[in-house]
Amino acid sequence: MTPTGEQICYFDAYARSAEARVAAVEVGDVPLLVLDRTVFYPGGGGQPSDRGLVMRTVDGRSWTVRAARKVGGEIVHELEPDGGDPPAIGDVVRVDLDWARRLALMRTHTALHALCGVVWRDYGALVTGGNMEPGSGRMDFEFERMSGDLVDAIEASVNAELAAAREVRVAVLPRDEAFAIPDLIRTKVNLLPAGIEFIRTIEIVGLDLQADGGTHVANTAEVGRIRVQGYESKGRINKRIRIAVEDAQRSTSDLT
Incomplete structure (x- = not known):
């Protein structure tokens, strides 16, 4: 997996969504995504991670992000396993937070x-x-x-x-x-x-x-x-x- 991209919430906690590109994918029981930028907070310091959606721009297909976490300096987005095949490397996506949460x-x-x-x-x-x-x-x-x-x-x-x-x-x-x-x-x-x-x-x-x-x-x-x-x-x-x-x-x- 590639190094983490821009962690937008580090400086702008009010950013609810962003366009990003898929940098890495891991297909398994729980599909994992790494993006070149994200609004998701990966958890830490007692604060739970964010939840939300990832939507592929080209066709509007979306996946639920059930958690995000930092692994070896990368922010990894965990997708719900019932969402089918995840986006591919290079896909342009929109990430949206569960803003109320x-x-x-x-x-x-x-x-x-x-x-x-x-x-x-x-x-x-x-x-x-x-x-x-x-x-x-x-x-x-x-x-x-x-x-x-x-x-x-x-x-x-x-x-x-x-x-x-x-x-x-x-x-x-x-x-x-x-x-x-x-x-x-x-x-x-x-x-x-x-x-x-x-x-x-x-x-x-x-x-x-x-x-x-x-x-x-x-x-x-x-x-x-x-x-x-x-x-x-x-x-x-x-x-x-x-x-x-x-x-x-x-x-x-x-x-x-």
Whole structure:
């Protein structure tokens, strides 16, 4: 398979579709495609991969993309196996996201960064883990104790920050420049590969700055509000907070 082409969502999370050319195909129980460019996020950092469609331009035939993943530096699109023979190398296709799902993930991911920013700023707690689905997620923090009152205070602070309509900025920095930023890595363990030369950062201006490869909204106002669904102890100094984004399936027009 050929090297991955352009990963559009790395810089433009709002791109819903794109024209591409098939660079490699693997026919098997689950057909696989590599394209010269794609809007699909391949998953990582706790964010699930995108889903959607691939449509061949010449005849309009389409295939469902059930997942995307990164393999050896390539973004591989997994097709549903009941779609028949996949497109051929060189075919021009259009890729389309399941946009409602992607937008819900963008809002959720930014909400989790706001949660991390509040917890770090107000309590100095490191992140020990996290995961998300469209509209909900959880973060684990290095807390010794957690209570309902504490969680209520965190929820109120996060919602205040989201309502402040803070800009969300994406940047890609040389490794040395990125690591010169204080507190850029606030996870218990630094998960960045040792040989990576450039680091992508997500900044919620005035609140949070982290190394991150996922997709986000452009302004915290697009998240709306979150509610804490619960909290639990995962160890002596490891506490989990579970959140939900209210009205997670709102469309882009509802957010403007």
